[in-house]
Amino acid sequence: MNTKKQLTKGNKMKKAIMMISLISVIGLNLNTAANALVLVNGYFKSNGTYVGSHYRTNPDGVCYNNFSGC
Secondary structure (H helix, E strand, O other): OHHHHHHHHHHHHHHHHHHHHHHHHHHHHHHHHHOOEEEEOOEEOOOOOEEOOEEEEOOOOOHHHOOOOO
């Protein structure tokens, strides 16, 4: 009977580790998605025009995941 309790405890531990791993992977994935936007500070162009601060997508060379598309 003691062996059966140990197996059950081991299975619970495995399930807990798997759930923690899954939550960690999902959290890392969401973190990279959150970093896809970059704040561009306002600046003055050479002709004196002020460009206000705005967000742009992180430059990665893929046009399908940008605001403007292809």
